Amino acid sequence: MIKEDLVAERIAIDSYREMIRYFAPFDPTTRKMLEEIEATEEEHADDLADLLQNLPKDLRN
Numbered sequence: 001m002i003k004e005d006l007v008a009e010r011i012a013i014d015s016y017r018e019m020i021r022y023f024a025p026f027d028p029t030t031r032k033m034l035e036e037i038e039a040t041e042e043e044h045a046d047d048l049a050d051l052l053q054n055l056p057k058d059l060r061n
């Protein structure tokens with residue numbers, strides 16, 4: 001379950017990065033908002049990765 005959540009966070013990060021690239025040339029306000037959201041998603045992914053790493057090996061999959 002945690003692994004699936006981590007994959008979902010990474011997909012969200014990729015989606016935000018794509019949106020940031022799209023808006024960057026003409027809408028700096030939206031770009032900045034998306035960058036802040038993306039940073040939060042990165043924190044979520046880091047938290048889940050840490051959680052996974054601290055689980056006993058037999059519970060990681």
Ligand SMILES: [Fe+2]
Nearest residue numbers: 009040041044
């Ligand atoms: Fe998230």
